[in-house]
Amino acid sequence: MLHNYHTHTPRCGHASGTGTEYVRAAIDAGFSLLGFSDHAPYRDHPRDYISIRMSPELLPDYAAEFFELKARFGEQIELHLGVEAEFYPSYFEGLLSELRAAGVEYLILGQHFLDDGLTGLYSGRATGDPAMLDRYVGQCLDALSTGYFTYFAHPDLLYFTGSDEEYARQMRRLCRGAKDLGVPLELNLLGLREGRNYPDPRFWRIAAEEGCPAVIGWDAHQPEALNVPEAFSRARAALDALGVERLESVPLRPI
Secondary structure (H helix, E strand, C coil), rough: CCECCCCCHHHCCCCCCCCCHHHHHHHHHHHHEEEEEEEEECCCCCCCCCCCCCCCCHHHHHHHHHHHHHHCCCCCCEEEEEEEEECCCHHHHHHHHHHHCCCCEEEEECCCECCCCCCCCCCCCEECCCCHHHHHHHHHHHHHHCCCEEECCCCCCCCCCCCCCHHHHHHHHHHHHHHHCCCCEEEEEEHHHHCCCCHHHHHHHHHCCCCCCEEEEEEECHHHHHHCCHHHHHHHHHHHCCCCCCCCCCCCCCC
């Protein structure tokens, strides 16, 4: 049976399909669990990222649709409500308060932007700067240390083009920290399907050496992305070849 905790909706501005279509696609593909995790809103954030994440005004609608889907399909598939969030320390407690009030159950970490998101430094933009790699690793470990994140989505998002030795040193620090904190790492099927810079083989060799468990995340932005057996088989084979423990499901960390 398949599990996916990484599913988006059109509210983020770059996904398509209705909640009903996602749930039906998951059932048809043989999933026993589907978690919605659209990009989390940060209220009163001074930069405009509305084109890539849900606005705060859409959070009640996001939750309402989920609970309606759970009432309709709960006997056919286990459904959960989460968000994918950056860790912005100055805004994090406010985010948690809004999410709790809406009934959101879990968080996954997707650190697309560094600092408090104020500098616009995108983690997926190619960089050879060791300082940016260090900041990414430090901020992600700070996030995981809060104890609120169920797992770490595309931890190898940082597109580092500098020395392999520096990459290995920093990512080993990241993997060791995640393992010590008991947070699984996600091998991301969206990146695999689209040939992005992640999954990064360098990262996953290190994760294997450090004994980090992994979960496969569909990162679905369209309902049909939940039915990609070839990509899932490739991801599963890659983890198995490295000897990475592959988790079929993960316990949700309450917020």
